[in-house]
């Protein structure tokens with residue numbers, strides 16, 4: 001399951017990435033487009049899987065992945081889904097199968113075979129495979145930034161935090177700075193690619209190191225405490241998570257700095 005985690009200065013706000021016009025970008029710009037009827041489709045499949053309670057809100061997009069990829073992330077009470085745009089002309093049953101696969105993973109339900117099969121057959125077909133290889137030749141992966149910033153080295157910071165708080169036992173995920181500054185999000189952990197990203201805006205001499213350390217520590221706790229299901233809802237910041245978070249030596253000071261930065 002891919003649940004994007006974030007930290008937003010104590011207030012659980014929707015992370016809004018700053019939409020500054022891009023100046024120089026070396027990577028190809030990737031554009032997503034909404035899947036028509038995507039949200040109701042997911043709600044139907046949610047009910048069919050036997051998840052009770054009110055379905056969450058869904059946002060469903062096609063995205064030009066370099067392969068036949070499906071992703072799902074949780075952003076607060078919103079499930080954010082991306083289908084490979086290879087599915088753009090696929091029959092409805094294929095899309096429903098894709099939805100069943102994703103939701104069964106998130107809610108740990110067994111998806112009925114009859115529901116999933118159209119997608120699996122579609123994915124395995126020779127026609128789909130040859131389309132993927134044709135398309136692959138035309139796409140480049142997104143550039144990612146490394147852990148060494150101008151001001152702070154996240155790799156070094158990770159090693160120190162790991163020693164101090166995790167007895168060196170936490171396996172290191174990919175770590176980097178966001179390629180662009182975000183407005184309302186200091187960091188996030190995405191278990192899909194197993195990657196922690198910190199807001200590039202924090203890589204600045206005016207930002208106290210303790211604030212950066214705290215954000216990284218918070219995301220490291222997400223690596224340690226994966227999002228779990230409780231009934232049909234998902235828990236990212238469990239009581240254990242919150243208790244462990246307070247072990248951070250300068251917890252109160254770091255929170256104050258972040259609150260100030262968030263203004």
Ligand SMILES: [Zn+2]
Nearest residue numbers: 005006007218
């Ligand atoms: Zn978090």
